[in-house]
Amino acid sequence: MIQLEFEKAEKRFQGKTALRDLTLSLEGEKIVGLLGRNGAGKTTAMKLAAGFLKPTGGDVRAFGGPVFNSLLASANTIYLSEDTRFPYTLTLGGIIDELARAYPNFDRGLATRLMDYFTLPSFMKHASLSKGMRNTFNLIAGLTARCPLTLLDEPLNGMDAAVRKDLTSVLLKEFIEAPRLIVVSGHQLQGLEDLFEEVAIIDKGRLLIHEEADAFKERFKRISGKADAVGAATEGLRVLSRRQSLPGMEETVIEMEPGTALFAPSGAGLTVSSLSLNDAYIALTGGMEGGIDRVYADTARKVKP
Template sequence: MKIEVRKVTKRYHLDEALKNVSFTLKGPKIYGLLGRNGAGKSTFMDILAGNILATSGEVLIDGENPFDNQTLSSLVCLIKEGNNFKRELKIKEVIRIYAFFYPEWDQQLAEQLLHEYNLKPQAKIKTLSKGMESALGIIVGLASKAPITIFDEPYIGLDAAARKNFYKQMLEEFENEKRMIIFSTHLIDEVSLMFEEVLILQEGRLVLQESAEVLREQTCAVTGKVEDVEAFIKGKEVIEKKQLAGMMTAYLFGSMQEAEEQGLKVEGIPTQELMIHLTEKKRGA
């Protein structure tokens, strides 16, 4: 499937959550949608899921607007960090509703995951802990088999072991049946190796869209004497520079091999660190 985001702006009174954002996503692929709190990630996901309208611009799924579009609604599953389900419903009722709504629903997978997460079908949503409610969201997202599955911080309340199990299950389901997965998280180091492409938003603007492989191979931190680093980074795209006691570290897009040949100390930049540096600089896309 193809998602086109065309000059999208979303205003809430005087605040702009998204500011003239444009990009394209093509599936099947696992995307990491990253950014600090208030960057506009959740707003974009709500527009994509057809929950709200953009103030200007448009989001299209295979050429169609998802808002108030019943056909597209059954192709997109958005799982947020909380309040996904009505409090008075029982787990079995939630499963029944979503099974009816999503045509590719995998009931066998849903029942398997309910057992793995030790969720009782008779339990009401209002009686669940935060972790249990997150587990139910994960189950619904995976079992929906929706061609566009969106997870927005879906693991609140889950311990490290449960999160690791979720990541493993998500990868297995993706390998078994390809789909577009958009994953938004603050625990970037835990999941960055799963991403095939990374998007970073900052204050409503897109500051980066790049394949994860390119980021791993072509972003680096180089350290050396100020004059040596300055000479190396001349003409290159620099993310940030830090200087202390005659030494400099520069974060940039460039060749690690070239930097090593110049006698500089070179390290790769983890995706989480890259996101921090980019959003501190508030760079343009």
């Protein structure tokens, strides 16, 4: 069974800490979402897992040993992001040939058919593709390489809705066809979030949460209604964000303790709804209470920053 372990992993770049004290264990065949805001440390964590970067402290292990500079880990791991640089003289067909040579489980037939489906001509150069097409190709390459550890960094960036939908299906079908540990990082993962079995959330270089995706989602509720009713209902609860939706109306996101249920008082006109995974992690890692509305309100009231 594939296991990827971060043991107190730390990474500093020229004195700036990108990742600190990350202890995270991912094991088994599943799709894991690695979520976080820009600059949270997701890409650093992915590059450490791929063996591209050497941890400044701690350890990152897979396939029975440290991944940095390990041929075994490299032969069984593929990491693709929009910054991935393939040899620029190679055409897409040439890259597919090289990937097939490098990775023993690579499904060249499927890769070719998917390229045809997504209208990626094999004679084109990787560098000449648009951002969306480049990411589409990278995702196809990453999935059809069928590595036991597949790391996809921001795979859906720049894609239109139709392509996102199709590629989400490809990801699911590929996982069913060849189960493996797929780690998908990003902050624009709408559509993919239903595929996640687990989520790990990184914020400011630290691991905030690692748990099953459904259990994580269930902890967050959005309560909306009249401001005083919402205030009364959420008293004593952990409020993550509060914003005025309309004059006199409020919308609040709360985080509940695991295993607890929320009972909204009847007749108070409150609406309680669940959050999508995306909204839940945004609420969890959000900035100041009140969000962007608060910034405008404070500016209007001339409150000193």
